[in-house]
Amino acid sequence: MAKLTKNQKAIRDLIDKNKTYSLEEAAGLIKDTSKTKFDASVDLAVRLGVDPRKANQMVRGVVTLPHGTGKNVRVLALVPADKEQEAKDAGADYVGSDEYLAKIKDGWTDVDVIITVPAMMGKLGPLGRVLGPRGLMPNPKSGTVTMDVAKAVSEVKAGKIDFKVDRYGIVHTSVGKASFDKDKIRENAAEMINTLLRLKPTAAKGTYIKSIYLSSTMGPGIPIDAKSV
Numbered sequence: 001m002a003k004l005t006k007n008q009k010a011i012r013d014l015i016d017k018n019k020t021y022s023l024e025e026a027a028g029l030i031k032d033t034s035k036t037k038f039d040a041s042v043d044l045a046v047r048l049g050v051d052p053r054k055a056n057q058m059v060r061g062v063v064t065l066p067h068g069t070g071k072n073v074r075v076l077a078l079v080p081a082d083k084e085q086e087a088k089d090a091g092a093d094y095v096g097s098d099e100y101l102a103k104i105k106d107g108w109t110d111v112d113v114i115i116t117v118p119a120m121m122g123k124l125g126p127l128g129r130v131l132g133p134r135g136l137m138p139n140p141k142s143g144t145v146t147m148d149v150a151k152a153v154s155e156v157k158a159g160k161i162d163f164k165v166d167r168y169g170i171v172h173t174s175v176g177k178a179s180f181d182k183d184k185i186r187e188n189a190a191e192m193i194n195t196l197l198r199l200k201p202t203a204a205k206g207t208y209i210k211s212i213y214l215s216s217t218m219g220p221g222i223p224i225d226a227k228s229v
Contacts, residue, residue, distance in 0.1 A: 022228035040217035068159030070177030090153035
């Protein structure tokens with residue numbers, strides 16, 4: 001096992017392994033434990049007491065973080081000609097239809113979110129093998145298949161994110177940047193956790209939120225007391 005550097009050891013020593021922190025404490029520690037030269041992402045990992053293999057225990061939804069993610073989200077609007085200006089005015093980075101469908105077919109996926117209208121889904125279906133594994137396939141449940149293209153683009157740019165529990169029962173998502181002040185990190189994380197609580201499946205039995213960890217890119221995970229949220 002590789003030895004920790006002096007800096008890594010100093011960072012890890014800031015966290016008490018025998019303690020679970022309040023969300024407010026964890027948000028403050030993120031500021032102290034993030035020592036990267038770039039503006040690190042702040043990530044939240046929540047382990048849920050669900051079995052994602054069962055349809056009635058799947059947890060999926062959208063949340064609009066009050067302070068955004070801090071990321072420049074690249075949006076592709078796949079829309080007909082009469083919707084193109086609407087998408088551009090709302091801030092979409094790429095706007096079009098057939099030309100982008102051809103690029104995606106050739107392997108281009110240099111975007112974070114794809115927004116489209118219901119009439120375009122028939123053309124997108126054959127591209128599911130490209131878009132699905134990358135989490136880019138538009139979905140009405142996440143608001144990325146809609147006639148109100150301007151609203152969808154604006155919300156994504158403002159910090160609306162789509163999340164889904166993985167096969168291990170964990171929801172991973174970014175809740176900001178290390179450059180955010182601790183109150184913004186805390187409020188973003190709290191919004192995400194409270195959204196998960198509202199989405200608790202009725203079929204889920206026992207402890208719903210099993211563990212919560214907050215971490216920065218390349219930083220240690222900080223365990224959070226779920227009752228503090």
